[in-house]
Amino acid sequence: xxxxxxxxxxxxxxxxxxxxxxxxxxxxxxxxxxxxxxxxxxxxxxxxxxxxxxxxxxxxxxxxxxxxxxxxxxxxxxxxxxxxxxxxxxxxxxxxxxxxxxxxxxxxxxxxxxxxxxxxxxxxxxxxxxxxxxxxxxxxxxxxxxxxxxxxxxxxxxxxxxxxxxxxxxxxxxxxxxxxxxxxxxxxxxxxxxxxxxxxxxxxxxxxxxxxxxxxxxxxxxxxxxxxxxxxxxxxxxxxxxxxxxxxxxxxxxxxxxxxxxxxxxxxxxxxxxxxxxxxxxxxxxxxxxxxxxxxxxxxxxxxxxxxxxxxxxxxxxxxxxxxxxxxxxxxxxxxxxxxxxxxxxxxxxxxxxxxxxxxxxxxxxxxxxxxxxxxxxxxxxxxxxxxxxxxxxxxxxxxxxxxxxxxxxxxxxxxxxxxxxxxxxxxxxxxxxxxxxxxxxxxxxxxxxxxxxxxxxxxxxxxxxxxxxxxxxxxxxxxxxxxxxxxxxxxxxxxxxxxxxxxxxxxxxxxxxxxxxxxxxxxxxxxxxxxxxx
Ligand SMILES: CC(=O)N[C@H]1[C@@H](OP(=O)(O)OP(=O)(O)OC[C@H]2O[C@@H](n3ccc(=O)[nH]c3=O)[C@H](O)[C@@H]2O)O[C@H](CO)[C@@H](O)[C@@H]1O[C@H](C)C(=O)N[C@@H](C)C(=O)N[C@H](CCC(=O)O)C(=O)O
Ligand SMILES: Nc1ncnc2c1ncn2[C@@H]1O[C@H](COP(=O)(O)OP(=O)(O)OP(=O)(O)O)[C@@H](O)[C@H]1O
Numbered sequence: 001x002x003x004x005x006x007x008x009x010x011x012x013x014x015x016x017x018x019x020x021x022x023x024x025x026x027x028x029x030x031x032x033x034x035x036x037x038x039x040x041x042x043x044x045x046x047x048x049x050x051x052x053x054x055x056x057x058x059x060x061x062x063x064x065x066x067x068x069x070x071x072x073x074x075x076x077x078x079x080x081x082x083x084x085x086x087x088x089x090x091x092x093x094x095x096x097x098x099x100x101x102x103x104x105x106x107x108x109x110x111x112x113x114x115x116x117x118x119x120x121x122x123x124x125x126x127x128x129x130x131x132x133x134x135x136x137x138x139x140x141x142x143x144x145x146x147x148x149x150x151x152x153x154x155x156x157x158x159x160x161x162x163x164x165x166x167x168x169x170x171x172x173x174x175x176x177x178x179x180x181x182x183x184x185x186x187x188x189x190x191x192x193x194x195x196x197x198x199x200x201x202x203x204x205x206x207x208x209x210x211x212x213x214x215x216x217x218x219x220x221x222x223x224x225x226x227x228x229x230x231x232x233x234x235x236x237x238x239x240x241x242x243x244x245x246x247x248x249x250x251x252x253x254x255x256x257x258x259x260x261x262x263x264x265x266x267x268x269x270x271x272x273x274x275x276x277x278x279x280x281x282x283x284x285x286x287x288x289x290x291x292x293x294x295x296x297x298x299x300x301x302x303x304x305x306x307x308x309x310x311x312x313x314x315x316x317x318x319x320x321x322x323x324x325x326x327x328x329x330x331x332x333x334x335x336x337x338x339x340x341x342x343x344x345x346x347x348x349x350x351x352x353x354x355x356x357x358x359x360x361x362x363x364x365x366x367x368x369x370x371x372x373x374x375x376x377x378x379x380x381x382x383x384x385x386x387x388x389x390x391x392x393x394x395x396x397x398x399x400x401x402x403x404x405x406x407x408x409x410x411x412x413x414x415x416x417x418x419x420x421x422x423x424x425x426x427x428x429x430x431x432x433x434x435x436x437x438x439x440x441x442x443x444x445x446x447x448x449x450x451x452x453x454x455x456x457x458x459x460x461x462x463x464x465x466x467x468x469x470x471x472x473x474x475x476x477x478x479x480x481x482x483x484x485x486x487x488x489x490x491x492x493x494x495x496x497x498x499x500x501x502x503x504x505x506x507x508x509x510x511x512x513x514x515x516x517x518x519x520x521x522x523x524x525x526x527x528x529x530x531x532x533x534x535x
Contacts, residue, residue, distance in 0.1 A: 012169065013056050014191040019044035020122050022085050025060070026106060029118050034093040034105040043084050043104055048119040048184040057082030060122070062115055062184060063092045072096050079103050087111075087118075116183030116216040126190035127218045130198060131157075133346050134205045134215065134255065136246050137226025139396040140339045141179070141204040143331065143370050144226060147343035148202045150368035154360040155352060160193035162186070162203035165371050165504045170196040180209030183216065190218075207245035208235060215254065222350040223255035224342050228266035229395025233423045243269070252279040257349040259283045261342055262297050263290040271297075283349050287338035289399070303341050306334070308407070312365065317341050325358050328365030332374050332387075333403035340366035372503025374400065377520050378527040384413075384491035386527060388519045390503030392419060392446065394429040397500060401437030410494030414438035415487045416501050417480065418460055420451030427456070431463035438498070440473040440490065444483035446501045447509045453478060480508065481522045488526035499523055 046058035052074035061078035063071030072092035
């Protein structure tokens with residue numbers, strides 16, 4: 001997330017920060033003046049920024065190395081924007097040795113780990129006065145976080161929500177860039193939330209963020225685990241490493257209460273680990289999605305009496321001492337029952353009695369709008385049902401296809417592709433899941449990034465061809481917009497079209513070029529044409 005995302009109306013900056021002496025920060029965090037630095041003098045800091053475009057007057061600019069550049073290359077821009085000092089690593093200091101920046105330059109060997117701690121000090125430990133909830137897992141983070149936010153708002157709380165789709169402060173949204181923001185951005189957001197009278201923060205925490213210390217030093221009131229299946233192995237190398245990054249959120253340094261869904265082996269492993277930790281305050285949840293071993297796993301809470309109605313799914317959460325909550329969700333799919341239950345239990349674990357949650361939710365239950373997650377497109381009055389979804393890994397694709405199947409009257413038509421330059425091991429699995437779970441599969445492009453889109457499609461097609469059961473039809477169509485049009489064109493009124501992989505996204509990255517494409521807009525247009533065309 002960049003708090004100053006290009007399309008946001010104005011930068012999100014706190015207004016009431018007590019200036020902090022740079023000397024105090026240097027002493028507190030062991031920062032050393034670079035060899036050619038100006039003396040620290042009376043410099044006072046009122047903010048911390050990690051990107052030059054986010055710097056405001058009074059900020060300390062933190063210049064870190066990246067994949068494309070070293071932040072020190074932007075130090076001059078940062079100073080022009082009002083930075084009163086620069087903090088960097090030894091390479092950054094070397095880059096700045098000949099620059100006359102007119103502000104002190106400090107170095108630390110503890111970067112990036114120290115950034116969040118330092119920013120929290122400058123902003124006065126803003127998380128301190130808030131109830132904070134963090135969700136991690138491969139799939140369901142955005143949905144569950146949005147559901148928690150929804151429950152809290154129903155309870156009358158003033159919330160901040162940080163996630164992949166958007167960043168919302170007290171009801172006003174701006175687009176997100178990262179799932180979990182950089183540490184200085186997070187502390188700035190928390191400060192703005194406090195200034196807006198906020199009571200609660202809800203956020204998604206990615207495995208990348210945990211590995212990169214982005215949320216430190218926040219100790220979340222409650223942390224939730226959804227599930228773990230293959231994804232992001234371009235970054236983490238092994239599933240084991242990916243799991244251990246997620247597991248960090250459930251250590252005492254990161255959370256006080258932990259709610260873990262034990263449906264899959266990784267959730268059970270986490271729960272077993274926490275059960276033997278004296279500092280953990282663990283709640284476990286088993287849902288109808290549990291694998292055979294999960295069905296027999298003793299959990300604090302379970303879900304029963306699931307009833308699918310046309311516009312909602314009702315269910316009962318049952319817990320210790322025969323505690324129960326009957327509620328519902330309007331979001332389709334069994335996995336959304338799991339997400340809703342996790343959301344409710346996280347709010348409960350953070351301190352709200354279950355009855356109060358039930359009363360606040362009423363008949364409608366846990367029913368927020370989550371953009372691009374099994375989102376229905378079109379008027380819904382005639383023609384095929386068309387859904388746009390964010391499933392872009394094997395676990396999500398399997399879950400969404402499996403949970404849609406009982407609701408499909410005709411054929412299940414799937415449009416999907418695979419992302420370039422990301423965890424290529426997902427591709428064969430996704431191709432297999434696609435042909436096994438849908439009746440007509442149209443393979444197309446996702447975000448190819450720098451890879452050849454035709455080669456990605458060929459890789460998917462080869463597996464899909466050989467794994468395809470007799471009745472499954474298979475096509476390759478590119479570009480993606482054409483594939484969406486083709487799916488809608490081929491769909492009969494009783495069919496369901498699932499356009500998977502890009503959800504809420506509005507820009508497709510093809511060889512570094514941003515191509516405007518919103519699957520929802522493309523599908524709606526295709527439906528309009530189809531509905532308007534003679535039968
Ligand atoms: C690996 C990683 O975390 N990369 C993030 C990082 O990029 P980078 O280190 O390569 O930065 P760079 O572009 O080389 O620039 C170097 C430094 O110069 C600074 N800079 C750069 C340009 C400028 O004009 N001014 C300026 O000051 C940058 O702030 C940065 O500190 O800093 C950038 C600015 O904050 C991020 O946008 C970028 O995330 C990229 C987009 C990314 O893809 N991150 C992924 C790995 C990620 O974090 N994903 C997770 C999980 C998603 C999921 O669950 O699906 C997430 O939490 O989002
Ligand atoms: N509990 C779940 N189990 C399995 N699949 C799920 C679950 N919840 C959602 N999904 C599937 O995963 C997709 C992504 O959901 P969501 O955006 O909530 O997850 P996420 O963890 O935030 O994903 P990402 O990290 O990729 O942004 C959904 O569109 C749906 O297909």
